[in-house]
Amino acid sequence: xxxxxxxxxxxxxxxxxxxxxxxxxxxxxxxxxxxxxxxxxxxxxxxxxxxxxxxxxxxxxxxxxxxxxxxxxxxxxxxxxxxxxxxxxxxxxxxxxxxxxxxxxxxxxxxxxxxxxxxxxxxxxxxxxxxxxxxxxxxxxxxxxxxxxxxxxxxxxxxxxxxxxxxxxxxxxxxxxxxxxxxxxxxxxxxxxxxxxxxxxxxxxxxxxxxxxxxxxxxxxxxxxxxxxxxxxxxxxxxxxxxxxxxxxxxxxxxxxxxxxxxxxxxxxxxxxxxxxxxxxxxxxxxxxxxxxxxxxxxxxxxxxxxxxxxxxxxxxxxxxxxxxxxxxxxxxxxxxxxxxxxxxxxxxxxxxxxxxxxxxxxxxxxxxxxxxxxxxxxxxxxxxxxxxxxxxxxxxxxxxxxxxxxxxxxxxxxxxxxxxxxxxxxxxxxxxxxxxxxxxxxxxxxxxxxxxxxxxxxxxxxxxxxxxxxxxxxxxxxxxxxxxxxxxxxxxxxxxxxxxxxxxxxxxxxxxxxxxxxxxxxxxxxxxxxxxxxxxxxxxxxxxxxxxxxxxxxxxxxxxxxxxxxxxxxxxxxxxxxxxxxxxxxxxxxxxxxxxxxxxxxxxxxxxxxxxxxxxxxxxxxxxxxxxxxxxxxxxx
Amino acid sequence: xxxxxxxxxxxxxxxxxxxxxxxxxxxxxxxxxxxxxxxxxxxxxxxxxxxxxxxxxxxxxxxxxxxxxxxxxxxxxxxxxxxxxxxxxxxxxxxxxxxxxxxxxxxxxxxxxxxxxxxxxxxxxxxxxxxxxxxxxxxxxxxxxxxxxxxxxxxxxxxxxxxxxxxxxxxxxxxxxxxxxxxxxxxxxxxxxxxxxxxxxxxxxxxxxxxxxxxxxxxxxxxxxxxxxxxxxxxxxxxxxxxxxxx
Ligand SMILES: Cc1cc2nc3c(=O)[nH]c(=O)nc-3n(C[C@H](O)[C@H](O)[C@H](O)COP(=O)(O)OP(=O)(O)OC[C@H]3O[C@@H](n4cnc5c(N)ncnc54)[C@H](O)[C@@H]3O)c2cc1C
Ligand code: FES
Numbered sequence: 068x069x070x071x072x073x074x075x076x077x078x079x080x081x082x083x084x085x086x087x088x089x090x091x092x093x094x095x096x097x098x099x100x101x102x103x104x105x106x107x108x109x110x111x112x113x114x115x116x117x118x119x120x121x122x123x124x125x126x127x128x129x130x131x132x133x134x135x136x137x138x139x140x141x142x143x144x145x146x147x148x149x150x151x152x153x154x155x156x157x158x159x160x161x162x163x164x165x166x167x168x169x170x171x172x173x174x175x176x177x178x179x180x181x182x183x184x185x186x187x188x189x190x191x192x193x194x195x196x197x198x199x200x201x202x203x204x205x206x207x208x209x210x211x212x213x214x215x216x217x218x219x220x221x222x223x224x225x226x227x228x229x230x231x232x233x234x235x236x237x238x239x240x241x242x243x244x245x246x247x248x249x250x251x252x253x254x255x256x257x258x259x260x261x262x263x264x265x266x267x268x269x270x271x272x273x274x275x276x277x278x279x280x281x282x283x284x285x286x287x288x289x290x291x292x293x294x295x296x297x298x299x300x301x302x303x304x305x306x307x308x309x310x311x312x313x314x315x316x317x318x319x320x321x322x323x324x325x326x327x328x329x330x331x332x333x334x335x336x337x338x339x340x341x342x343x344x345x346x347x348x349x350x351x352x353x354x355x356x357x358x359x360x361x362x363x364x365x366x367x368x369x370x371x372x373x374x375x376x377x378x379x380x381x382x383x384x385x386x387x388x389x390x391x392x393x394x395x396x397x398x399x400x401x402x403x404x405x406x407x408x409x410x411x412x413x414x415x416x417x418x419x420x421x422x423x424x425x426x427x428x429x430x431x432x433x434x435x436x437x438x439x440x441x442x443x444x445x446x447x448x449x450x451x452x453x454x455x456x457x458x459x460x461x462x463x464x465x466x467x468x469x470x471x472x473x474x475x476x477x478x479x480x481x482x483x484x485x486x487x488x489x490x491x492x493x494x495x496x497x498x499x500x501x502x503x504x505x506x507x508x509x510x511x512x513x514x515x516x517x518x519x520x521x522x523x524x525x526x527x528x529x530x531x532x533x534x535x536x537x538x539x540x541x542x543x544x545x546x547x548x549x550x551x552x553x554x555x556x557x558x559x560x561x562x563x564x565x566x567x568x569x570x571x572x573x574x575x576x577x578x579x580x581x582x583x584x585x586x587x588x589x590x591x592x593x594x595x596x597x598x599x600x601x602x603x604x605x606x607x608x609x610x611x612x613x614x615x616x617x618x619x620x621x622x623x624x625x626x627x628x629x630x631x632x633x634x635x636x637x638x639x640x641x642x643x644x645x646x647x648x649x650x651x652x653x654x655x656x657x658x659x660x661x662x663x664x665x666x667x668x669x670x671x672x673x674x675x676x677x678x679x680x681x682x683x684x685x686x687x688x689x690x691x692x693x694x695x696x697x698x699x700x701x702x703x704x705x
Numbered sequence: 706x707x708x709x710x711x712x713x714x715x716x717x718x719x720x721x722x723x724x725x726x727x728x729x730x731x732x733x734x735x736x737x738x739x740x741x742x743x744x745x746x747x748x749x750x751x752x753x754x755x756x757x758x759x760x761x762x763x764x765x766x767x768x769x770x771x772x773x774x775x776x777x778x779x780x781x782x783x784x785x786x787x788x789x790x791x792x793x794x795x796x797x798x799x800x801x802x803x804x805x806x807x808x809x810x811x812x813x814x815x816x817x818x819x820x821x822x823x824x825x826x827x828x829x830x831x832x833x834x835x836x837x838x839x840x841x842x843x844x845x846x847x848x849x850x851x852x853x854x855x856x857x858x859x860x861x862x863x864x865x866x867x868x869x870x871x872x873x874x875x876x877x878x879x880x881x882x883x884x885x886x887x888x889x890x891x892x893x894x895x896x897x898x899x900x901x902x903x904x905x906x907x908x909x910x911x912x913x914x915x916x917x918x919x920x921x922x923x924x925x926x927x928x929x930x931x932x933x934x935x936x937x938x939x940x941x942x943x944x945x946x947x948x949x950x951x952x
Contacts, residue, residue, distance in 0.1 A: 118839040133760060134826050136866055137768040153846060189842070196842035198835045198889065198896050200859040207849030225859055231767055232862060239834035246830045254823070277815060306762040341733055343740050346764045447766070450790050516839045565750050567743070611750050617758055617816045620750060 070323070070675055070690040073477045074178045079696045080160075083182045086478070090521050091528035098123035101527050102286040104271055105129070106258045106313055109138035110230070110508060111491025112292030113237035114515025120241075120249035122520055124527075127284055128241065128250050129273060131257045131308055131622075136238040139294055139306040140511060143230025144351035144444075145214060146222035147194075147508040149187035154211050158219040160184045165697065166217045167506060170396055171471075171499020172649035172665060173699050174326075174673070176692060178478060183497045183506070186513040191223055193516055197236035201225050213394070214352060214504040222505045227351055227443045233508055237515070256282070257622065258313045259553075260546045261289065261320045261487065268487035269536040272546045274554075276622065279615040281547055283538035287530050288486045288523060291317060291474065292515070295492035297330055299630045299637075300467035300582070301574025304336055304349040310626040311633045314474050314493050322482040323675040323688060325475035325495035327633065328641035329650050331502055332583050333468035334360075334400035337451060338420040342571075347466035348451055350423075351444055352504050355393045357428035357437065358461070360384050360400070362412040362421050372414070372422055372460045383407055391704045398501045398650045399704055401465035405583045406661065408464070415462045424460035465583060469507060471498045471650065472640070475675040475690070479522035480514060483675075486530070488523060490514035495673065500649025554614040557624045562607035566623040569604045573627070573634055576600070581638050584652045590642040594635060601631045636676055639685050646670045667699050706732040706793060709801040710745065712757055718813050724803070738781060738791040739764060739771065742804075757804075759818040764789040766930060769865035772872070773818045774805040779869035779928045787867060787930045807872035811879070811915045822868050824914035825882060831910035832903035833886040835896050854892055861889035863931045870925035870933075876917030881925040883907050884941035885933050891944055901948040908945055 075082045075089075093101065101124050105116040108130040116128045130138060150163040163184035168175060191209070195201065201223050202210040211220040225232040244250040255276040262270035262285070270285040296311035297303040318324045335354055336347045361380045368375065383403055385392040395403070404421050407413065414420050429437050434457060438445070445456050452462075474482045474489035476496055481488050491511035498506065536542075580593035604627065612618045647656040647663035648670070656664040672689035679686050708729045715722025729748075732741055739761055746756035762770040766787040773788055775781035781791045796802065804818065812820040850858075862885070870881035887904050890896030896903075919938055926935045 114839075121838045132762055132768070132770060133822060134769075134866065136826075137762055137770050139763065139768070141768050141865075142763050142765060151845075191845045192842035193837070193839060195845040195848060196835065196837035196895055198858075198862075198893050200855050200862050200889070200893070203850055203852045203855040205852045207851050208846050225862075228767065228859075228863060231865075232859070235862065239829060240837075240839075242826060242830045243834045243836065252826075254826075306768065307764060308762050340735050343733060343736050343744060345737070345740050345743060348765050446785075447790075450766075450786060451792070453792070453794065520839065563751065565747050567747065609750055611753070611755050617819065619758055620746075620756060 068677070068688050070475070070688055071477065072176060072690060073479060074176065075478070079177060079181050082178050083185055087521050090525040093524050093528050093531065095123050097531055099125070101125065101530070102127065103288050103290065103523065104284055104286040105290045105292060106271065107138065107292030107294060107491070107493070108135035108238070108241065109140040109292060109294050109491060109511060110234055110237055111511035111515045112138070112290070113234065113241040114512050115290055115292060115490055115519045116250055117237060117240035117244050118516050118520045119523065120244035122524070123249070126244070126250040127253065127286065129253045129256045129258060131255065131276060133254055135241060135252060135254060136235060138234060139309055140234040140508065141231045142306065143508050144227045144349065145353050146212065146224035146229045146505045147190070147233060148214070148221050148505040149191045149223060149509065150184050150221055151188060151191060153209060154220045156219045158221050162219065163187065163221065167497065167503055168499065168697065169700070169702055170503040171501050172702050173499065173667070173694070174648055174692065175497055175499035177694060177696055179497050182518070183510055183513060186517045187509055189517060190509060190512050194233055194236050197240060199225060199232045199236045212353060213356065217503065230508055233512065237512070258293070259316060259550045259625070261317045262542050262546045263320055263484065264536050264540055264542050267485045270538065270543060272543070272550050277617060279613070279618065281550055283543045283547060285536050285538045285540070285543070287527060288488065290488045290490060290519065290523070291493050292490045293493045295470040296633065297467040297470055299573070299634060300330070300577050301570050302339060302344060302347050303467035304333060304347055307345065310629065312626055312629045314489070315629040315633050317474060317482065317484070317487060319678050320484065322484045322487055323475040323677055324636060325472055325673050325675045326640060327472040327676070328581060328637040329471035329500050330467055331397055331469040331471060331650050332401040332465040334397055334404055334465050335423065335463045336466035338415055338462055338464035339417065348447070349466070349468065350448060350461065350463060352397070354423060354441060354444060357440070358393065358423040358425050359427060360393050360421055360423055362407045362414060366411045368414070372424070381412070388704045395704050396501060397504065402583055402652055404465055420462035420464040422460035423463045425456060426460070429457065469502050471495065471500060471502055475673070479525065480518055481522065481526065486526065488519065490519060500651055554621065554625070557608065557621060557628065558610050558614055560605060560608045560610070562609045564607045564609060566608065566610065566620060566627045569600060569608065570623070570627045570630065572600055573597070573630060577634055577637070581641050584654050585641045586654045587642060590638045593638045597631060597635045597638065604628065604631060636685055640674055640676065643687060644670055644674060706734055706796070706798045708732055708741070708796070711801065711803045713805040714757070714817055715814055717816055732793055734792070734794040736793045737764070737789060738775065738793065739789050741793055757818065758816045761789055766790045767865060769867040772807050772867045772869055774807065774872060776803050779807065779872045780930055784927065785930060785932055807868050809871045809877035809916070811877065812868060812871065822866070824916070825866050825868065825879070827914060828879065828883055828907055828910045829886060832899070832906040833890070835890060836899060837895070848894060850893060858889050858892040861885045861892065861933065861937055864933050865931055867930065869928050869930060871916065873924045873928040874917065875922065875924070876920055878919040879911050879914070879916040880919035880938045880941065881929065881933055881935065883911050884937035887941045887944060888937040891940070900944060904941060904944045904948050908941070
């Protein structure tokens with residue numbers, strides 16, 4: 068299979084304009100006859116569904132929560148990037164493009180990344196028009212802050228709840244279309260399979276989580292906007308219900324999966340406190356603007372943080388990366404923390420954390436200023452840990468956070484299955500091997516508001532004349548039967564261990580062997596380990612109740628079943644990439660001072676994987692990355 | 706810690722429900738309340754019983770999925786928290802804890818602690834938005850908004866839609882929820898154009914859904930995890946009366 072990314076010809080700055088000018092249109096009367104399924108109501112799904120409905124298409128929208136507004140985009144704290152250059156600090160579309168490409172360690176497409184930066188300008192306008200209450204200066208103009216890995220202030224924010232406010236804007240746009248009758252919203256519905264007819268995406272099978280009923284939906288195109296799958300590590304910053312199921316089932320139906328092992332570990336999360344723990348809460352990266360990260364210089368330090376004198380503290384980020392210091396990009400900060408923790412300098416009861424210290428900022432700026440900036444974060448910290456970060460440093464550690472990998476898509480955001488599109492965190496596109504902070508709310512929004520309305524229309528223009536598929540088609544019978552079979556299989560095992568048990572085991576294994584740093588040996592062991600764990604899962608799982616009722620345990624079990632298969636692919640992905648780039652750090656490939664060693668000669672490609680069937684090794688289809696406009700450089704932050 | 710739990714179990718809206726006793730041992734005081742519930746559920750499953758169904762997702766107090774009455778209080782005894790952020794250190798060893806669903810006629814029960822809050826979505830659908838279709842926006846900085854007004858709009862917009870206000874109110878009123886959206890949008894210049902229609906329709910929908918009337922007890926504000934102020938209700942009433950009289 069030769070992958071064609073369908074990048075338009077011409078100069079970088081003109082590609083998207085050229086595409087839009089040449090894309091095929093569907094006339095308004097015909098749009099009313101076309102149906103689109105959008106799975107997911109996060110920023111990407113809501114913005115897509117609302118914008119497509121505004122154009123006149125009929126939309127069926129799905130989410131597993133009880134309201135569209137609860138999608139996990141709601142949890143994003145820090146902000147959203149845009150190259151507005153309101154601060155007059157030298158920002159531009161080109162600079163944002165370059166920062167993003169470099170931040171991703173040159174493992175994404177120039178054309179996609181440029182478009183992301185270009186469309187960022189409109190997103191802020193759109194959000195403000197919807198009533199998103201971004202932070203403002205006293206003069207009434209929009210305020211910005213800077214985020215890890217860049218030297219300009221291009222991040223727009225709404226206190227510590229930017230994701231919530233952007234999502235509410237998109238949700239309100241969506242719900243407005245529900246009122247108008249252009250969107251039919253199905254909350255508490257989980258996509259369990261994709262239906263193909265003649266190789267094209269024509270529908271989905273879903274489970275109604277409130278009744279257990281299996282339902283069918285047919286459409287002229289399907290959009291997957293189901294978010295990230297970092298929850299595969301069990302302990303993560305994601306919500307409990309986040310899953311890989313929709314993308315995994317699409318993968319098994321033929322959509323290639325790209326770079327699934329590229330997971331961003333966020334450096335500023337609360338450390339694990341015990342085995343019972345169900346998630347790791349993120350403390351916004353914005354804290355690194357004023358907080359300094361350190362560990363004691365002494366191993367097995369017993370003193371409290373405040374009792375350790377300045378000269379006995381190791382501000383390791385400032386030491387290793389003097390230019391960026393505490394603002395070094397996420398992958399670098401997380402790895403540096405892991406290095407110190409593994410070397411025995413970790414702090415906290417489980418020695419699994421590092422300090423994030425505000426004492427200098429409080430001394431310099433005053434406690435009131437710090438309170439104004441971070442009040443909600445400090446109080447969240449207090450709520451969870453019962454500690455006061457105004458008095459003593461926070462304890463933080465890296466946690467699984469963002470999936471750079473996902474369904475492979477071309478420039479039009481279409482997967483390798485015609486008519487199946489993937490947007491937001493569910494796709495692999497713009498972030499390369501490492502995502503820059505505040506770029507993914509942006510990507511999710513841009514995909515839905517500004518890109519899909521053109522590219523999906525371009526596809527649908529070709530579908531007007533094809534035969535209308537209904538849910539009576541045989542392909543739906545087959546897919547539904549498979550879904551039922553899988554659900555019954557899980558319910559009938561009747562073993563002695565809960566789905567959470569297997570999920571936790573899998574998470575530990577992945578953190579250990581396919582986490583912040585990887586080795587060929589570890590990954591090979593992991594593949595065998597996952598095989599074993601899968602075997603146990605299908606022998607020892609216990610799910611209470613039946614498939615024909617509300618059953619949260621069954622939902623979990625289905626997700627874990629898919630995670631087990633996804634995890635195996637992640638390990639193959641990491642094992643075959645014999646280089647270190649971005650979040651993917653292979654211990655065999657590093658410089659003498661421990662920095663990532665990229666290999667552009669052999670690995671300047673996107674790994675796109677084909678599902679070969681159960682038990683068989685996945686098949687790799689590399690998509691070469693061609694850099695026409697910039698020169699690859701070593702990504703140095705020292 | 707040891708706990709005696711009394712949890713509301715109900716198969717579906719049609720069945721009768723009852724409080725069921727569970728004894729739980731070995732609870733770590735640093736566990737969150739929902740992690741305690743996970744522990745209980747883990748034991749129930751292995752005993753062949755049905756686990757307690759409850760809604761939850763983000764577990765960091767922002768999605769609004771979780772919500773239950775803990776010892777008679779929405780989200781439990783600590784102010785300014787959702788139940789997913791409540792920790793067991795707030796309870797004494799050996800404590801008896803009552804766990805019940807949010808109750809309101811407009812929130813029909815699905816199972817155990819799971820309820821149907823779709824009425825909230827329909828209130829927003831009635832007008833809780835600005836009609837700004839994609840592509841029609843003007844340059845953002847052409848619309849200056851004072852710092853204080855933006856902050857004030859944010860305070861209203863911070864509602865997470867959990868329903869604690871309704872569950873706490875003796876009249877099961879949705880006034881705090883509805884007013885938060887009305888105020889958020891009317892405080893902003895871009896939201897003023899549709900203000901009159903919005904408030905009339907949203908208040909109308911509130912009644913259609915069967916929520917009660919607000920009698921100003923202000924209990925909702927006390928139990929709101931986001932600290933949404935009852936001043937929003939005053940603002941909604943003002944806007945409503947203005948629109949009814951002048952509109
Ligand atoms: C704690 C946290 C903080 C973050 N902070 C920032 C930040 O400051 N800036 C930034 O730019 N990015 C941030 N991110 C990343 C960013 O929030 C996400 O990448 C982005 O919001 C993802 O949006 P989405 O639309 O792709 O997915 P989501 O918002 O996760 O939505 C997924 C949707 O899919 C639905 N769904 C999932 N599976 C199924 C299924 N099988 N069937 C039916 N429906 C399904 C869900 O119900 C939901 O509606 C943060 C992420 C986290 C976790
Ligand atoms: S689970 Fe999201 S607010 Fe509690």
